[in-house]
Amino acid sequence: MECEQRLNWLILAMICPLIAGAPSSMSKRHGSCPEENLNIDGGTFVLSNNYSDGSFLRYICPDGYYPSVQSRLCQYGLWTPKTSARKSPKCQKVTCPNPRVLENGEVTPYKNAYYVNDTTTYSCHSDYKFRGTAVRVCKPNGKWNGTTPICGRDSDHCPDPGVPPGSSRTGHMFNIDDKVTYRCDRTLTLIGSKERVCQDGGQWSGTEPQCYAHFTYDTPEEVSEAFSSALKSNLAVSQQNEGGDQQGKKITLDQGGKLDIYIAVDASDSIDKENFDKAKNTIKLLIEKISYYEVSPNYEILMFATDVHPIITMKNFKSIKDKDKITKVFEDLDNFNYEDKGDRTGTNIAKLYSDIHESMKLEEINNATSFLETQHIIIVFTDGHANMGGDPIPKVNKIKYHIIKNDPKREKKLDLYVFGVGKDVNKYDVNGLVSLRDEEKYFFMLPDLDKVQETFDQMIDESTSVELCGIHQDYDDENKRRAFPWLAQINVVRSPHGSNCMGSLVTSTYILTAAHCFKNGDTADKITVDLEKNLKVLKVEKYIIHPKYNKTAYENKGIL
Ligand SMILES: *[C@@H]1O[C@H](CO)[C@@H](O)[C@H](O)[C@H]1NC(C)=O
Ligand SMILES: *[C@@H]1O[C@H](CO)[C@@H](O)[C@H](O)[C@H]1NC(C)=O
Numbered sequence: 001m002e003c004e005q006r007l008n009w010l011i012l013a014m015i016c017p018l019i020a021g022a023p024s025s026m027s028k029r030h031g032s033c034p035e036e037n038l039n040i041d042g043g044t045f046v047l048s049n050n051y052s053d054g055s056f057l058r059y060i061c062p063d064g065y066y067p068s069v070q071s072r073l074c075q076y077g078l079w080t081p082k083t084s085a086r087k088s089p090k091c092q093k094v095t096c097p098n099p100r101v102l103e104n105g106e107v108t109p110y111k112n113a114y115y116v117n118d119t120t121t122y123s124c125h126s127d128y129k130f131r132g133t134a135v136r137v138c139k140p141n142g143k144w145n146g147t148t149p150i151c152g153r154d155s156d157h158c159p160d161p162g163v164p165p166g167s168s169r170t171g172h173m174f175n176i177d178d179k180v181t182y183r184c185d186r187t188l189t190l191i192g193s194k195e196r197v198c199q200d201g202g203q204w205s206g207t208e209p210q211c212y213a214h215f216t217y218d219t220p221e222e223v224s225e226a227f228s229s230a231l232k233s234n235l236a237v238s239q240q241n242e243g244g245d246q247q248g249k250k251i252t253l254d255q256g257g258k259l260d261i262y263i264a265v266d267a268s269d270s271i272d273k274e275n276f277d278k279a280k281n282t283i284k285l286l287i288e289k290i291s292y293y294e295v296s297p298n299y300e301i302l303m304f305a306t307d308v309h310p311i312i313t314m315k316n317f318k319s320i321k322d323k324d325k326i327t328k329v330f331e332d333l334d335n336f337n338y339e340d341k342g343d344r345t346g347t348n349i350a351k352l353y354s355d356i357h358e359s360m361k362l363e364e365i366n367n368a369t370s371f372l373e374t375q376h377i378i379i380v381f382t383d384g385h386a387n388m389g390g391d392p393i394p395k396v397n398k399i400k401y402h403i404i405k406n407d408p409k410r411e412k413k414l415d416l417y418v419f420g421v422g423k424d425v426n427k428y429d430v431n432g433l434v435s436l437r438d439e440e441k442y443f444f445m446l447p448d449l450d451k452v453q454e455t456f457d458q459m460i461d462e463s464t465s466v467e468l469c470g471i472h473q474d475y476d477d478e479n480k481r482r483a484f485p486w487l488a489q490i491n492v493v494r495s496p497h498g499s500n501c502m503g504s505l506v507t508s509t510y511i512l513t514a515a516h517c518f519k520n521g522d523t524a525d526k527i528t529v530d531l532e533k534n535l536k537v538l539k540v541e542k543y544i545i546h547p548k549y550n551k552t553a554y555e556n557k558g559i560l
């Protein structure tokens, strides 16, 4: 594995080790790197530690452009990759994948390359029905907005699955058990399902493939939307009356109840102390986010590099008698030191998944009945560059086999998510580590940890959590807001993250909201109410929890 590839995860000041266990003393400073020939045409760069050894240089291009060289590292007085006096790096225009792959229709304009802000329009030949987005714009992250346009006859058992931009499809029959396969243009990587099968229910297996260039990213908005909708379906909160104005909410008992979540963060060499703390906060933020759902999951939290370091194991988590287990987990996270991480030269993703599998086996031994009923979620943050321990995919397949046991009905008992973090995530490798179920996205691609935090912040933000703890969903839209003047936004300040809930004004001085908006220890002075979106912020005199509110009352019915 090349050193430069290792640099992406949790950027900033860091040391690129000699792979295979260089003694740490070798990574100490050794003078400085030349300041010449570093400039990029059309962009700028930042340095993590001036021109000193170990300093990391990152090129920055304006929106809609990407750097031809992503980054450099100062090592032993030289830049890697090397600089050249003749050829300086450039900011190049971001392109979106080829949309001209539409079958049975027209794409205008017809061009060789499509750049950011280019608009394309789609229409079907007669006899074909149009689905998808008819006018698409190329976005700065290298993707078309909206959904894939499809011209289909829809006369077969499954609808025409379409041809996503940048891909080609083989297979033109869409009846039960018919297969279609996809590939992406030469320089692009396929994310999602390479092969889809038309199923009895009239649906395609797997997830629509997308073709990513090396500069293609998901925006925090895209990730928070996709991840929170995936989480929502997995955290057993489902919507009733879809399409209606008032969104109902019910707990799906068959699927609800026991939930074990494994969270793992890649902490290999490229992470410095600051980013290590950032990673810990990211985990907290995620747990915080999940705590807004009507479930109390069990957690295992792991940091991994050459070896896997549990911060808390599933077994220990379940043995905590404390009422507030989460507080205990946050303490354990805080107490887990940067120095504790040991050898960080490797990235052993295979060991990570096999350790998680071991934990699962212990859980099964502990109570096989309960294990069968449990929903398992694994969320991994990594750059995907496994450099030791072998191929992780067989380990992941073992977990899949163990939980799903080849029973399609058990597919929903396991969810595998990966957040690719960094400028050069090995997208291809990572795609094999996730679930590829219908229409849900399990792999997310973000440039750095800040963007991951932004994603979770947005998930916690009122616009996405409204329906979880408030009354109405679409208050964001100004007009809708006016149509529902009784809506109040309730803000609770607490560390590290407060909550935003919606409530209804039931008299001129009382607001009704959900009891789980508040947590033990919240005080009235930490609560404000916003009646006109940042115009009228009011203080609260007190909050009253319904005397019969009991978070654990339905535990025996499987609602945790
Ligand atoms: C970089 O150099 C400047 C001036 O030479 C100095 O002010 C700054 O503190 C240095 N930054 C780091 C991270 O060492
Ligand atoms: C795309 O359009 C937006 C809004 O008009 C503009 O701010 C942005 O600079 C454009 N981007 C490019 C790469 O042209």
Ligand SMILES: *[C@@H]1O[C@H](CO)[C@@H](O)[C@H](O)[C@H]1NC(C)=O
Residues within 6 Å of the ligand: 133, 135, 136, 137, 145, 146, 147
């Ligand atoms: C795509 O982007 C354009 C320009 O920003 C916007 O007008 C259009 O509504 C978007 N379409 C969808 C489906 O999001």
Ligand SMILES: *[C@@H]1O[C@H](CO)[C@@H](O)[C@H](O)[C@H]1NC(C)=O
Residues within 6 Å of the ligand: 367, 368, 369, 370, 373
């Ligand atoms: C195992 O779990 C089941 C279902 O959750 C429960 O009814 C049973 O009492 C548990 N058995 C033990 C030994 O804890």
Ligand SMILES: *[C@@H]1O[C@H](CO)[C@@H](O)[C@H](O)[C@H]1NC(C)=O
Residues within 6 Å of the ligand: 550, 551, 552, 553, 554, 555
């Ligand atoms: C909440 O409900 C559980 C289960 O019914 C019960 O054991 C517990 O005592 C209740 N707690 C309070 C505070 O009422």
